[in-house]
Amino acid sequence: MDKLKGFRDFYPEEMRQRRRIFNVCREVSRLFGYEEISFPSIEPLELFRVKSGDQILDQTYSFRDKGARELTLIPEATPSVSRMLAERKDLPRPVRWFSLEKYWRYEEPQAGRTREFYQYNGDLFGPYSELADAEIIGLAGSILDNLGLGGKYEFHVSHRKLMENILLKLGAPRPADVLPVIDRFHKIPESASVEKLEQAGIRSDGLDTLVRMLKARVNLETVDSFLGNAGLDIAGLPEVEWLKMVGMLLKPYSVKNVIFDASIVRGFAYYTGTVFEAFDLHEENRAILGGGRYDNLVSVISGTSIPAIGFGMGDVVLELVMKASGVWTATEGELIAAVCFASEDCVTYALDLASQLRKHGIPALISPESRSLSSQMKDASRHGARFALIVGEKEKERGTVTVKRMSDGSQKTVTIGEAITVLTGELNHSGE
């Protein structure tokens, strides 16, 4: 009986890596003052209708429960996080939250895409400021750095309102309708994009300028001079200064390589300001994470307006990028003591020894069957134990244990207290 297509099992060796990544996300969040929250995996479908845009609704696992309510497995975090925030008006602002949850999307599985995935989300509620935008991007960058990806990624930043205003100035009557064309600019032939932009109302004298802008990559701090030089009329567009300031405020953070990329719009309908993605600099050039400012979503859900910015990072692309960058390293096997008993008469003594080791923080296995000492030793080796702790009649009588180092076979009979001292030293030495 197989698991479903697009779903994953994680065996211990894979789970160790994922646990390490989750721990890094949690630790960096803590250092930035972000607190963990959690929310239901099933929500009323209504919560995602309108808010997320149509595309994602086609991709949800939705169903009716026995009470005929329309439910969905959550495809993303932001609506749930916003709902939680709206319910707690008493919290001191700013509110800094993160979450690490599973999500589900009914999409065709492919490299970098599964139907079930984990995602980290970080959100900052309250401030409407360049400082807030820089903090969220700084947090995202710091997580990537601590995962070992420092210098291997690039942040691409743009601004929803800036793009809409530029499109308006270039002749598009409904700028929001043009954003999907821009979103796909790098995915389809340029001529096809140009045709769609013309259809959307972009004046022919502005087409070249727009295409040049969409292809440009400039340092975020120089976005103002770039746009001015490109022949765009940016007079009266405060978003240009905003982006420039975000670029400047990012300097004290560890994140480097922050560039303006007008082709970044992000899929969700709810973004209102700064939008960004981090791309790996490897040949595949995948988007590792993405986010943006969504100042109206909490208001749509609850009627209370609260500015917000956040980002999400899924585990599937992250794993690909970390593997390509050589930082998806296997953790070393843990120090494990395997307690082996020479006869059934020593079982209780052996179990007692194992209990004492665990009380001292030393992982200890013991054979769950009465097997020959040599079988137990073989098992200890196959499970990667660093030490076999052998007890027989003699050890039991004297309160001792024979400690055998598996790597070189050397062994020594010592008191239980001495054995604990040796293993504890080994434990600290290995940094665990």
Next chain:
Amino acid sequence: MDKLKGFRDFYPEEMRQRRRIFNVCREVSRLFGYEEISFPSIEPLELFRVKSGDQILDQTYSFRDKGARELTLIPEATPSVSRMLAERKDLPRPVRWFSLEKYWRYEEPQAGRTREFYQYNGDLFGPYSELADAEIIGLAGSILDNLGLGGKYEFHVSHRKLMENILLKLGAPRPADVLPVIDRFHKIPESASVEKLEQAGIRSDGLDTLVRMLKARVNLETVDSFLGNAGLDIAGLPEVEWLKMVGMLLKPYSVKNVIFDASIVRGFAYYTGTVFEAFDLHEENRAILGGGRYDNLVSVISGTSIPAIGFGMGDVVLELVMKASGVWTATEGELIAAVCFASEDCVTYALDLASQLRKHGIPALISPESRSLSSQMKDASRHGARFALIVGEKEKERGTVTVKRMSDGSQKTVTIGEAITVLTGELNHSGE
């Protein structure tokens, strides 16, 4: 827009407790040599059909996907864990696995029961032995002890096959059909149970004996003499010796209070041997966790027979029990440094200071808005910061910072290096 009934949001203060519990589960598992796995939250409904018993099927969140496949949100772990094991015949036995996942059941929510819950599961595959049974119960007890529940719970142990054999000896032609009656023995009036037992074929001369047996509580190590004295013909029932041996092997583990309770049968159809539950000793007497031996399940799923024993512990009852026992303690607020800047000119200096603190493992907040120093100080206090690190023009020029202890208002201007030393000392002192 509300969340669904029977589902929970976890705000930071609640999530901290849950995270602490998860950490204890993971740490104790590691000490026992159990490795974490994970599996899909959606599985083919077929995986749970037959295996779990009918009751649970009525309680699943099941639906058809866009490809008309019958799917279900997982209501329990064991079928998925067994499927994973069956797919990896190469793993060295014994296999020790644990998981910490969300599960869903469409039941009426009540105290101790939600529709979505977390559950810890620990399983030991390979050995068919009393040692294995004792290890799993020992693991379960050690988790409870490390959660602060030591001495506040009691393990109730029985044996499926033993009960079936006794029921057969007492006249029931299909003992498996009588188990649900026994399962409900303590939940309905005794006379109603007796009537159902008679209907199931229990001979009238055995009814009294059976009822006495179902009401008894004896030390697991004395189960043989108890059953003999109770007038039951236990000749040729190896399960009696098995249970007695499990009781003896549990002595070296930290778990105390292990008793024989014939009324324990467990709901799932797949159990084959030892079954157990841990009850809290508080007045409510709730079952905190439960498990048992299921030697045929892997074979039903994969054709390969592998003995197995495991248990599950949900977070909902655990929370109630921990609260009633006074060990659902709030963790102290974290040491947090709030960096406050006197003017916009110092923002970059302040951000840089925050980055340096984080690099040294010190959680650091900084206001994401340009606000007055007094507003920033007020925010720092409301967020529970232990120190405010104030920077102005003077500090920026001299590379210093004014460190203010929030509890007593004392302050001192020092170099950044000195500030880091002070805060690191504070951090280590608080044991974080």
